[in-house]
Amino acid sequence: MSVKRTLMTAVDRSWLRMDTPRNPMMISAVLVFDKPIAISRLKHILNERFLRFQRFRQCIIDEGDKVYWQDDPLFDLDNHLHRVALPGTACKAELQTLTSDLNSTSLGLRHPLWQIHYIDNYQGGCALVIRIHHCIADGISLVRVLLSLTDKTPEPDEQQTPSVRPWKQPARSPIPRFLHRALDTTEAATHQARLFMQSVREEPNYPLKLASTASGIATDLLKLGLSSFEPDTCLKNTLSGRKQVAWAEPLDLAEVKACAKALGGTINDVLLSAAAGALHKHFKASKEAIPDCGIRVAVPFNLRPLNQPIETLGNQFGLVLVCLPVEIADPVMCFRQVQENMTRLKQSYQAQVTYSLLDLFGRGPDVLERRALDLLSSKASAVLTNVPGPKEPVYLAGSKLLQPMFWVPQSGSIGIGMSIFSYAGTVQFGITVDKAIHADPNVVMDYFRESFKALSHAAQAGL
Template sequence: MTRTRTPMTAVDRAWLRMESQESPMMIGAVLIFDEALDLTRFRQVLEERFLRFRRFRQIVEHRGDKTYWRDDPTFDLDNHLHVVALPGDAGQDALQDLASDLNSTPLSPSRPLWQVHYIENYQGGSALIARIHHCIADGISLVRVLLALTDNKPHRHLHTVPATPRYDESRWERLGRKARELKHSAGAGIEQLRHFGHNVWKKPTYPLELMRTGGEVGLECLKLGLTPSDPPTLLKGDLGGRKQVAWANLPLKDVKTTARALKGTVNDVLMTAATGAIHQYLTDQQETPPDCGIRVAVPFNLRPLQQPIETLGNQFGLVLVPLPVDVDCPRMRFRQVQDHMNRLKRSWQAQVTYSLLDLFGRGPDILERRALRLLSRKASAVLTNVPGPRRPVYLAGARLSTPMFWVPQTGGIGIGMSIFSYADRVLFGIIVDKKLAVDPQRVMDAFETSFYDLAEVAGTPGTYPQVERRAVERRKASSF
């Protein structure tokens, strides 16, 4: 084996094998800019900051029952960066349609698994639509990689990017590398034993606490296995593979004001707004929300946020979060969501699901698919919440005005919802399988209305005149 090929981890392999015609395993992003991007500068940024990660120059190679990352000998940036234009004075609807079409189209396995489309002359500025396969890295890592392409100021000088060195690994170098890996593993094991002995000496009850933790993990596995399937609703059904996307936004300061008034977190407020949106949408479609509520699968980051992204890969678990969509009162809905989130933060569910993904990635493909079908029945959607920069950022000199991201759905789940905070706004996006007949724009409208209803019970309705006006207009329209 040469240095041009490296084994794929079991967890990354699990996400690769989740790909199906109904669910392309891609993380999608739409980035909208106030002005046109300078393509020369943008290409240089990609060369300098994006392609420094070797994964973006590699293709997937299968050899027997093993999977590898192999350097693409014919790699060319032009195969991954495409320039397109929307007709006339196209607006957000046209951009959403293009993003929907691209997110329905799988990436070519014969090339590195990513693509970027540059949209010219979009509403006086420009836009980017990026798609990256989930097997390269998890959503939080990829969002951080994309944001690492940006600067805090608009002005930045170009400079020459050094060529990426490439060479073959000799037999002796390979043996030396294996010896170093073995030494590192042995050293880590000895360090763990030393750490265990120190803890026992310092605290004699440590072994009992360790056993109790093991018992909690085992109980979490049992609870996950015994969790019943989510009830049938409009959100579940057969999938067709064609996707539809939409997005909306709220002022971040208003969300923070509501969170303080309710003595909760921004995340509690946004999860409650999403819950209310589903409640309202089901009600508007003449469907009674299930008495037991529904669950959403929420990615839980296991990589320290302060840790720089030096290597890619998937380091997260999934937690099943109950959403009380059956509750009419926004305040009661908020309290239940807050209680569920606090309990899940203290659980081992994320670590358990990460370990299961590692196990699935090592086993046969048929076992993984059956397990995924079983787990996907326990949730109706995937929902992710990622914090973004607090100040506006610039890419190749152009100010980023609106960033939006979507995560792929696993198994039989056909809806993905994403919450992303950026500068002074919170952006809420949704991706829906077209066969479910769920109107993504109506869900976006319901999200804004749900937030206004929660703000009203928080005692600060006058803070949100624009949201209130839109909500009143929608309620009048829906009454006809």
């Protein structure tokens, strides 16, 4: 009997190809809980809620010109769930060291590309270190999948299995979605023609809007290709493949909101400004010349409707290049520049352009993708994610989630990844740095908190 296979999409294949010994394409998470979790109960939840996605039971079959998903005939949860204990006092530094080691190790192709390490007796509770390959799904989708393992109360109704809960998001125009999908089959072309005619009937000036949008996308594509390379700074170096991970003590979300309100901006503007301030402090402490035009960070931008449950996995996001004004020492002036940069980006089509490029690269030869990847990675010094999480505490198998941290991988020659995640009235900030880049991740975490405090004090003082 023949084994059923599913062809991997071009975008997912593109992320698979990006995996290198220096930059494994893994999305990783550290989840800290207030008390131990029974392994038997954890396995039950994984079977019921995590493994309902068939992708987590499938291996990758690479035949060169085509790549397939295929059910693992030897699938066993014990191949993916490992129980370990930290040495010594099992403090935060030791958990960071273990996470750094795991994030420096690629996932093997013999089994489905994910691993969970259960950390015993961590600070009176426990922790989970989770690694999932990027070709399975994008970071925002996987965060939602992992959160679907949790419940709103310590003892949920065992008869109810929560779905991957939808998140609210304002409706977006169908025009970008229309443009970023490749018309590579007759079925897809027919669907797009039907969509176009429907839009024309409902909105007579739709063709003009479409032409305007196409022009905007072409312009953004040209801008992306012609934009300057990142300056040669201490943030760029030949990578070693060894990762160093750290996370800060959480910020009070109410304090971040108050700062944003006082400055007439958004929470995102405040946090990006704090990140820029942290890197400014790092440049100063390293006695490194600060680039006078700032640095760019690649920020993933979701293209999957957040108001719909996730039924299938996969990658549906683009990347935008955000300029962080690290050359500006004054916190309020830095905030204003970030605010202006973000306003300009919100009016562009960068996310759709990069998604289409990933789709194109995944269909072409490896050498084309490698060169394109080198080009894109030369445009940024770091990757930065900012994902909203649950507003109230959640529980996994009766244990309260105290602190969640998530990281997306860095691609090409990028060696720094920064992560911002809001949860239960707090803002979590973490970083992963390649060992070849001379930056102490814990010190950078301290700089982030200091930069936020400086901006918050200036905002409250009315400066």
